[in-house]
Amino acid sequence: MPKRVDHDLRRREIGEALLRIASTRGLQAASMREVATEAGVSLRLVQYYFHTKQELLLGALAYLGEQLSARVEEHIRALGLPPSPRSLVYGTLTAILPTDPESRRLTRTYAAYYALVLAEPELAADHGTAYPDLLERFLTTQLRTAQQAGQVDPDLDAPTVAAGLLALTNGLGSSVLGGQRDGDAALAILTYHLDRLFAHGTGGMASDNVAA
Template sequence: MPKRVDHDLRRREIGEALLRIASTRGLQAASMREVAAEAGVSLRLVQYYFHTKQELLLGALAYLGEQLSARVEAHIRALGLPPTPRSLVYGTLTAILPTDAESRRLTRTYAAYYTLVLDEPQLAADHGTGYPDALERFLAGHLRAAQQTGQVDPDLDAPTVAAGLLALTNGLGSSVLGGQRDGDAALAILTYHLDRLFGGDHHVDGSRAEPRGVGTVAP
């Protein structure tokens, strides 16, 4: 009998091959022929699953969003903190910072997409901001929950603050990749801003604590 082909798996393998190229050489190097070589398949097969380069880029971007979601969920579980608004915001943002091999790979890959958008703005228009927008909404939701329980200023604009926190985290990630600071320094800066937002006299899990110094990293 002919071997059954898992088409979803094959598409994913090709999309993730593009992501590997993006994280190491940039998307300018990710021609469909190069992706085929990286995936160990024929160019014709790549073109069967992704008819155009644009379709391949957007398909791989969706896989990248799934990888980042899995990273965030695993990181939050690993922290072992009670699921408070503060711990979820902290866990999400610290998962994004490039402080280990996996988060550096994800940051480099997203940076490759951002660089490509400068030359191909249509990429961003075609759903290229879907995951960042969803992440901002996720953060804003937890900030609103913190407002309802008096953990943060009830007058702050949650969507604006969420966008600012994500921009701060992305900027810190770029500074780590660029060699301006290391991951620990970036984490200390992010923690400082979260302390100011939620109140420096609380641990990341929401429990009371003695006041901490500016550079202290939580938890």
């Protein structure tokens, strides 16, 4: 009896092969043939599941977003903090900082996509900002909840602050990858800004501080 092929799994394996190339060698020189070699399949099979390189890049980007979502959820659980807007903001942003092998891999892979967008801006137009936008909306929701609970200044513009926090975290991640500072120093800077943000409410962020 012929072996049943799990097409979703095979497609994911090919997409994740591209992500491995992105995290180690970047994307601008990654060809469909290289992806086939990395995935251990034929070029024809890669082209069967992804008709163009653009389609492959966008498909793999969706898998990368799923990996980052899983990383954030696992990291928040591992911190073991009481559920609150403060702990969710802290857990989400510290999950993104490149402080361990998995977060460094994710940060390098996203950096490879950012570098590619500079040369191919149409990639960003085709859903390239979907996951960052989702993160900003999530952070905005948590900040608004904190405002309602009196934990954050009610006059702050939550969407603007959320965008700034994400930009700060991404910038700190780049500085870690570039060797300007280590992960602990980046975590300390992020925590400082979160302490100040949540200083409006009772209690301090220090009680939530757990190394990422």
